[in-house]
Amino acid sequence: MDVTTCLQKLQYVGVLAFATVDNAGKPQVRNISAIHYESLDSAPALYFFTARGKNFCRELLANGHVQILAYTRYKEMIRVSARAIAVPEEQQAHWIDTIFAEQPYLANVYPGKTREIGKVFCINEGSIEYFNLGVRPIFRERYTFGTSPSAEPPKGYQITQACISCGTCARYCPQDCIQSGSPYQIQAEHCLHCGSCFEHCPVQAVQRLG
Numbered sequence: 459m460d461v462t463t464c465l466q467k468l469q470y471v472g473v474l475a476f477a478t479v480d481n482a483g484k485p486q487v488r489n490i491s492a493i494h495y496e497s498l499d500s501a502p503a504l505y506f507f508t509a510r511g512k513n514f515c516r517e518l519l520a521n522g523h524v525q526i527l528a529y530t531r532y533k534e535m536i537r538v539s540a541r542a543i544a545v546p547e548e549q550q551a552h553w554i555d556t557i558f559a560e561q562p563y564l565a566n567v568y569p570g571k572t573r574e575i576g577k578v579f580c581i582n583e584g585s586i587e588y589f590n591l592g593v594r595p596i597f598r599e600r601y602t603f604g605t606s607p608s609a610e611p612p613k614g615y616q617i618t619q620a621c622i623s624c625g626t627c628a629r630y631c632p633q634d635c636i637q638s639g640s641p642y643q644i645q646a647e648h649c650l651h652c653g654s655c656f657e658h659c660p661v662q663a664v665q666r667l668g
């Protein structure tokens with residue numbers, strides 16, 4: 459898996475859930491399909507349309523932080539964490555027309571010049587979490603794209619030098635993704651982050667990350 463394939467899968471899913479935080483600090487999630495994908499191979503960027511009057515637009519203008527979530531029919535979860543930036547005013551009409559040309563239904567929602575109430579945002583750097591529950595062992599990976607993406611803090615669990623190699627964690631791991639050794643080692647790419655090893659270790663050698 460890689461950034462380009464993940465973004466192509468987002469295209470196939472079509473309608474994506476976009477999460478922001480409102481001015482009361484509460485989560486808000488919207489489905490967005492008015493999306494255009496640009497240069498998937500070299501410089502991936504995702505453009506999307508909303509209307510200036512929507513709270514979603516105001517929340518994006520406030521700080522740009524957004525998470526996008528997609529779930530494919532093959533039980534793959536793709537999550538993009540990024541900052542969305544409004545494209546410059548002189549480019550708005552171009553990107554609005556580009557998105558409307560690809561999504562004919564939008565002309566029904568915003569006929570004629572009413573599309574001018576729109577605002578297009580761009581995401582061209584961020585991080586992606588890919589999580590496939592349709593294979594055994596499950597598989598997860600993280601990627602970044604763009605020139606200076608902010609690194610997401612590590613998640614999951616790791617085994618420290620306090621491990622006494624008793625093997626208890628491996629017996630309770632639903633994905634058999636803990637290798638024996640001194641110390642035992644979690645194969646992070648197959649870990650569910652379920653916490654079973656953490657709860658069962660008799661010497662608290664398993665550490666939660668993040």
Ligand code: SF4
Nearest residue numbers: 621622624625627659
């Ligand atoms: S249960 Fe704890 S001590 Fe035992 S192998 Fe796992 S990490 Fe090491």
Ligand code: SF4
Nearest residue numbers: 631649650652653655
């Ligand atoms: S968190 Fe769950 S899946 Fe991951 S290593 Fe521990 S027991 Fe296994």
